[in-house]
Amino acid sequence: MNDKLAAIVITRHRAAAAIFSGTQLHYVENRVLSSAPPKAANTLLAFIGWLMEEFKMEAVVLQVGEVSPETHTGQMIDMVESSLKERSISLWRVRKTDLLDAYAHPRLANQKQLRLVATSIWPHLIDTQAHPLELDAATLGLYMQTERLLHS
Amino acid sequence: MLSNKNQFPNQIRRLRKKHRLTQKQIILLLHYTDKTMFSKYERGHLLPPLDFAMRLEIELETTIAELYSKHYRELKQESVIRRARQISRAQSSVKMPALTKPTMSTILSRVATPTGQFRPQTILQFQTLQIARKVDDRLNLRNYLVLAEHYPWDVLLKSFHHAANAKDHQRDAFWNQFRQITHQDYER
Numbered sequence: 001m002n003d004k005l006a007a008i009v010i011t012r013h014r015a016a017a018a019i020f021s022g023t024q025l026h027y028v029e030n031r032v033l034s035s036a037p038p039k040a041a042n043t044l045l046a047f048i049g050w051l052m053e054e055f056k057m058e059a060v061v062l063q064v065g066e067v068s069p070e071t072h073t074g075q076m077i078d079m080v081e082s083s084l085k086e087r088s089i090s091l092w093r094v095r096k097t098d099l100l101d102a103y104a105h106p107r108l109a110n111q112k113q114l115r116l117v118a119t120s121i122w123p124h125l126i127d128t129q130a131h132p133l134e135l136d137a138a139t140l141g142l143y144m145q146t147e148r149l150l151h152s
Numbered sequence: 153m154l155s156n157k158n159q160f161p162n163q164i165r166r167l168r169k170k171h172r173l174t175q176k177q178i179i180l181l182l183h184y185t186d187k188t189m190f191s192k193y194e195r196g197h198l199l200p201p202l203d204f205a206m207r208l209e210i211e212l213e214t215t216i217a218e219l220y221s222k223h224y225r226e227l228k229q230e231s232v233i234r235r236a237r238q239i240s241r242a243q244s245s246v247k248m249p250a251l252t253k254p255t256m257s258t259i260l261s262r263v264a265t266p267t268g269q270f271r272p273q274t275i276l277q278f279q280t281l282q283i284a285r286k287v288d289d290r291l292n293l294r295n296y297l298v299l300a301e302h303y304p305w306d307v308l309l310k311s312f313h314h315a316a317n318a319k320d321h322q323r324d325a326f327w328n329q330f331r332q333i334t335h336q337d338y339e340r
Binding site for chain 2: 147150
């Protein structure tokens with residue numbers, strides 16, 4: 001198993017990524033996306049392309065939520081998926097609700113609580129003033145890497 | 153000032169040509185007077201001042217990052233390396249708990265919030281929670297967390313993989329395998 005993974009979270013105005021090697025968080029980064037769809041799409045594709053080249057990624061996990069495919073965010077997620085498929089990159093999708101379920105027992109109620117858990121697991125992300133969306137990407141990445149480890 | 157030839161490669165000339173502008177015309181558009189300096193910027197002998205670069209950005213309908221794409225990439229690369237180092241330094245400076253073997257009560261007090269909800273504080277605790285979820289034994293989560301504190305992760309993982317292969321009673325399969333592995337260790 002190639003143990004490198006990029007976890008990517010996309011929202012209407014921002015995209016964030018966390019790079020994992022095994023279960024170790026290696027790097028986090030985010031990009032602001034324009035409210036103009038073509039500009040946002042360009043920024044996002046450039047960001048994904050840069051991540052794939054810079055970190056030589058072969059596996060990606062995307063967070064998908066209750067986003068309708070017709071919305072701007074839904075279309076951007078579809079676009080990223082197509083771009084990754086063209087690059088023959090392994091792709092997984094994880095729902096936000098799965099993360100809320102996985103990061104506590106009984107399950108967490110909301111994203112804010114999930115971010116609090118992230119700061120306990122990676123306290124250094126507070127020191128480096130990571131964006132909240134980068135915390136989301138980190139929790140997504142650890143979840144996926146653990147799934148891969150348990151199912152290997 | 154000494155300057156190396158093409159020290160700052162850029163797209164000014166290409167974009168100027170794309171907009172069908174001569175040097176004279178663009179200098180007029182930029183409200184600039186010094187043709188020699190413009191030529192030095194264009195040939196990459198010198199970096200222009202910020203104000204000038206921003207005017208170029210407007211007139212050539214581009215971005216500074218695109219105008220100086222190579223220089224921008226180099227700066228970005230440096231930034232990536234610096235941030236990765238910063239994260240790695242921050243990770244290594246996180247204070248680790250004392251290496252004394254925890255007692256049952258200290259483990260239990262650490263792993264439960266006052267409301268009874270357990271939220272992992274380490275990667276190991278998170279992974280242990282996933283094992284308890286997958287063998288459908290979350291009610292006994294504390295037992296798994298105690299195991300994780302006392303035994304190497306490999307033992308838990310091996311026991312889980314064994315349990316995952318069992319179609320039913322995965323919880324029992326996990327514990328049977330765990331006992332088998334640890335019993336073998338004692339015999340050795």
